[in-house]
Amino acid sequence: MEYDVIVVGAGGAGLSAALTLGRCRRRVLLADGGAPRNAPSPAVHGFLTRDGLRPARLLALGHEQLAPYPTVDIRELKITKLHRLGRGFRAEGTTGQGHAWAGTAHRVLLATGVEDVLPALPGFRELWGTGVLHCPYCHGYEVRDQPLAIYGRGKAAVGLALLLTNWSKDLVVVTDGPGHLTAYGRQRLRQHGIGLRQEKVARLVGGPGGLLRCVEFEDGSYLERAALFLHAPQEQRSSLAADLGATITSKGAVWVDKNAQTSIAGLYAAGDTTPGQQQALIAAAEGSKAAICLNEALTKEQCA
Ligand SMILES: Cc1cc2nc3c(=O)[nH]c(=O)nc-3n(C[C@H](O)[C@H](O)[C@H](O)COP(=O)(O)OP(=O)(O)OC[C@H]3O[C@@H](n4cnc5c(N)ncnc54)[C@H](O)[C@@H]3O)c2cc1C
Structure with missing residues (x-):
């Protein structure tokens, strides 16, 4: 050999x-x-x-x-x-x-x-690693105390949102359509003051330095956030x-x-x-x- x-x-x-x-x-x-x-x-x-x-x-x-x-x-x-x-x-x-x-x-x-297999929506690939993040242990400290979104559905999204509560108090779960959340999951989000948006997402809009500016929904509304976390x-x-x-x-x-x-x-x-x-x-x-x-x-x- x-x-x-x-x-x-x-x-x-x-x-x-x-x-x-x-x-x-x-x-x-x-x-x-x-x-x-x-x-x-x-x-x-x-x-x-x-x-x-x-x-x-x-x-x-x-x-x-x-x-x-x-x-x-x-x-x-x-x-x-x-x-x-x-x-x-x-x-x-x-x-x-x-x-x-x-x-x-x-x-x-x-x-x-x-x-990592990212959602096929504009902005995810472009902002990956800067405004779109996968891991609070890797990047949570850098976006501490800032408005953050958590992208995902069901138990996994609730778990990731709860995990992030130590880094920021301004959290919104974005489910991009029906979130498949149980009554208990919704209650846990409410208990910790975590918001919930279930509209379909159109795209992510970036700001300077590859940071996130906002999540834009299909109905034309938007949510200003500094970063979005997801478990892809x-x-x-x-x-x-x-x-x-x-x-x-x-x-x-x-x-x-x-x-x-x-x-x-x-x-x-x-x-x-x-x-x-x-x-x-x-x-x-x-x-x-x-x-x-x-x-x-x-x-x-x-x-x-
Ligand atoms: C956006 C992002 C940011 C991150 N930030 C952090 C952080 O701040 N801190 C932290 O601790 N972790 C971070 N991570 C996680 C970290 O990147 C991984 O845990 C780490 O890279 C894993 O190391 P690895 O050697 O197992 O795999 P990798 O680093 O992915 O290395 C695997 C290598 O194998 C090569 N390869 C694949 N197939 C073949 C083949 N057939 N022949 C030859 N070569 C091949 C690939 O090209 C690659 O170079 C981050 C991950 C992502 C996605």
Whole structure:
């Protein structure tokens, strides 16, 4: 095998895994297939020692710190297919220059992340990461005490609105049509002074710096807000795990055991692609943990 481990994806999880594996003197290929999930955001928040850094700068630091490790090979490469090869894998992909590439490894770590599927309404994509936000832990502090909207329906929208009460007291749930709220859900919103608008949304109107100015409804009325939060549905950035027949959870995440291994022997996964909280620091920690588990599995095999 050419590599001990092919790490697919060079966001926080992949870079961190490559660092730990490089320090274990493992031969690693880190396949960097493009932008990370938070690329549209101006800053990464809540990452100890890196709070407020631009996402691209965080990754550039990761690359810089991998440079001294001679066994780590970083390539602009999108992996398109994985095949079982004995107890290892053969990977195929396309390089940044558009050339076909293939390589082999004893193990593969998927750190390919997820993609947020935004409502197909004008303004959502344009304001994503600045005026349209997904996570109070990442961005709540920056819009504290400002008028905020929560976009969504049913229990999920009520839950997100209640979560935001510690950041702002001026909250309105925007359901974009019938909100499917239970009597109890409505009561909880009322109890906390949270407004409710069930008209259909026409578009979001942005202000300076990509911030939100207002939500415009189909009936011509509008609601002035500084930002809108939503929990958008997610899709895996790559189908590599599913293509190999790995177990996918009911929420669409790649299932892993306590050692970060998927249901396919030798195929590991870390970061947003797996179940659980999704944060840059957590993804980096999961990448490091997966790398330790990988190194220990490889050592066990070598020393058997
Ligand atoms: C708008 C926005 C703002 C956010 N802000 C914050 C914040 O302030 N603080 C915070 O902690 N978290 C924040 N997050 C969450 C954070 O971005 C994620 O938790 C984190 O990026 C997950 O890291 P990851 O390595 O698992 O995935 P990613 O960072 O998404 O990296 C996955 C990488 O894999 C690559 N890839 C995918 N498929 C392939 C393939 N087939 N071959 C090769 N490469 C591939 C992708 O191109 C990508 O570079 C934010 C998210 C969003 C959407």
